[in-house]
Amino acid sequence: MSQATTSGPGGTGPGAAPTAKGAPDEPVLDLDGVTVVRDGRALLDDVSWAVGADERWVVLGPNGAGKTTLVQVAAGRTHPTRGRAEVLGEELGLTDVFELRPRIGLASAALAERVPAAERVVDVVLTASYGMVGRWREEYEGPDHDRARELLGALGVAGLERRSYGTLSEGERKRVQIARALMADPELVLLDEPAAGLDLGGREDLVRRLGALVADAHAPALVLVTHHVEEIPPGVTHALLLREGRVVGQGPVDQVLTAEALGATFGLRLRVERGGGRWSARAAAA
Numbered sequence: 640m641s642q643a644t645t646s647g648p649g650g651t652g653p654g655a656a657p658t659a660k661g662a663p664d665e666p667v668l669d670l671d672g673v674t675v676v677r678d679g680r681a682l683l684d685d686v687s688w689a690v691g692a693d694e695r696w697v698v699l700g701p702n703g704a705g706k707t708t709l710v711q712v713a714a715g716r717t718h719p720t721r722g723r724a725e726v727l728g729e730e731l732g733l734t735d736v737f738e739l740r741p742r743i744g745l746a747s748a749a750l751a752e753r754v755p756a757a758e759r760v761v762d763v764v765l766t767a768s769y770g771m772v773g774r775w776r777e778e779y780e781g782p783d784h785d786r787a788r789e790l791l792g793a794l795g796v797a798g799l800e801r802r803s804y805g806t807l808s809e810g811e812r813k814r815v816q817i818a819r820a821l822m823a824d825p826e827l828v829l830l831d832e833p834a835a836g837l838d839l840g841g842r843e844d845l846v847r848r849l850g851a852l853v854a855d856a857h858a859p860a861l862v863l864v865t866h867h868v869e870e871i872p873p874g875v876t877h878a879l880l881l882r883e884g885r886v887v888g889q890g891p892v893d894q895v896l897t898a899e900a901l902g903a904t905f906g907l908r909l910r911v912e913r914g915g916g917r918w919s920a921r922a923a924a925a
């Protein structure tokens with residue numbers, strides 16, 4: 640199997656236009672009144688949200704806010720209990736999600752946990768082409784291997800291809816997961832807490848690499864989930880704030896990431912600063 644090339648975080652390849660099904664200005668994600676109920680509780684409550692093909696979003700919220708549930712809906716892995724979710728022009732519930740999922744690049748803790756420890760790193764990346772975790776008997780061509788290597792290189796983990804995934808450090812695993820998310824030339828990339836568990840140097844390196852991805856005009860639409868404004872790469876265009884399953888705010892990043900809105904999201908008074916394209920937040924003095 641061979642895929643067209645998009646630029647990786649190094650921003651090298653010629654890239655393919657982020658063409659979701661339909662017109663290029665159609666949203667890649669279109670949620671209308673999405674509610675997800677489990678055990679009688681709304682994990683997402685009436686969420687309406689549209690993501691354009693050229694937009695780069697950050698989703699912020701405290702523990703338990705529903706961020707991962709939102710990503711699971713966006714990835715076609717959880718269906719709304721109520722409301723309508725359209726992903727890449729396909730409405731969940733009316734489409735074959737097994738055809739949809741390979742069009743979406745996903746990096747999440749739940750997916751990472753399913754990677755067999757003995758899996759070779761290059762296979763962790765390659766198997767994204769079939770939306771699978773764990774290599775079986777499928778065949779890959781030379782260009783697929785080249786692309787996997789190129790992506791691993793662009794994420795700073797060149798040379799680990801033959802290592803088994805279980806032997807990698809947490810930081811190395813995160814990079815491999817992102818390389819995997821980009822492998823299948825996705826039309827939408829969803830990164831759920833990509834910097835969780837990284838040390839300061841690792842976080843800064845990852846934010847820089849994600850910044851290159853965000854700045855790449857040929858890169859697909861991107862949604863990045865985090866708890867920390869410090870992890871937002873420069874160039875992110877939009878933000879969505881979630882608390883207890885409800886949207887606290889959404890829109891252009893400059894308008895949404897205010898001390899008031901972030902304070903309401905996290906339930907404390909905050910000072911929020913921006914400098915050099917980066918954000919920081921700390922509790923305001925009492």
Ligand SMILES: Nc1ncnc2c1ncn2[C@@H]1O[C@H](COP(=O)(O)OP(=O)(O)OP(=O)(O)O)[C@@H](O)[C@H]1O
Binds near residue numbers: 701706
């Ligand atoms: N299958 C489920 N059944 C019942 N409750 C669930 C289920 N999945 C998630 N939850 C609950 O839904 C809430 C939202 O979970 P979710 O993982 O979406 O939040 P999150 O914002 O990603 O949290 P965190 O930042 O801690 O990862 C949590 O309280 C969680 O315990």
